[in-house]
Amino acid sequence: MAESTDQDAVARVYDRYAVSEYERLDRSLLNRAEFALTADLLDEYVVRPGAEVLDAAAGPGRYAEYLLDKGCRVGLSDLSAESLRLFEERVRSDAVLFCRTGSATDLGWLAPESFDAVLLMGPLYHLVTHDERLAALREARRVLRPGGILVAAYISPYRNLVEAVEAGDLREVERLSGGGPTMHLGMQQYRGWPGAAQEALSEAGFEVLRTRNLQGLAARLSPETIEGQEPEEFFAMLRATCELPDLLGATLHFVCVARVAQNPAR
């Protein structure tokens, strides 16, 4: 069984990479696709004039900024103080509710039922134990109003699995087949399949509305092949295939949109 997450180590890494994390979503066409396909879901489920949104792992705030531009009121928290500092340096708006350092597993400083939507885009691939991920999901549910929306990002084991096949490492293929911890950026992270994510969301009292992969068919294409594409056509091809049930986990990242369940499964 995985040991619990060293959250101080996660904070240190993102403090160090805060600037590059801010630039990440513009770095390549594949990164821009990740942003565009996520923004589609934010537009559909989260964006409402004056909607109160908690971005519980905001990093330097690319998605928070997007929601502010669309008329939402956004509170940001993250393990990385430096990431939040960069956001505050860049963005001045009365619609920013707060910027506070802390873990998504403990939102005790926030009142129950105080947000229309929560973004959990980071903790679910950094928290290495099921109990920690469940704690983050339950905290999100607690602070959401009835019918509130959760947007949860995950990283699939797909790439690690293909790399293990390339390396001829059967033991690693067997281990990752069910998802599990892996090393990335010098820290332990978690890789999980959409089915496991959907089960955990339901265990935490959510009804899953949508799951979509964010790179999908392009996950294993070379950067040269991708950069040769016309952006809008490339995004359209990904949009046409990102919710095919049989392809959901064949990706780097995927996102689930879930609603607070009226009658939780458990």
Ligand SMILES: C[S@@+](CC[C@H](N)C(=O)[O-])C[C@H]1O[C@@H](n2cnc3c(N)ncnc32)[C@H](O)[C@@H]1O
């Ligand atoms: C790859 S960045 C993503 C930032 C942003 N949400 C996005 O999608 O572009 C992952 C972020 O998750 C944050 N994070 C990881 N585990 C966390 C936790 N338990 N609580 C709060 N933030 C966490 C990290 O500090 C980092 O800023």
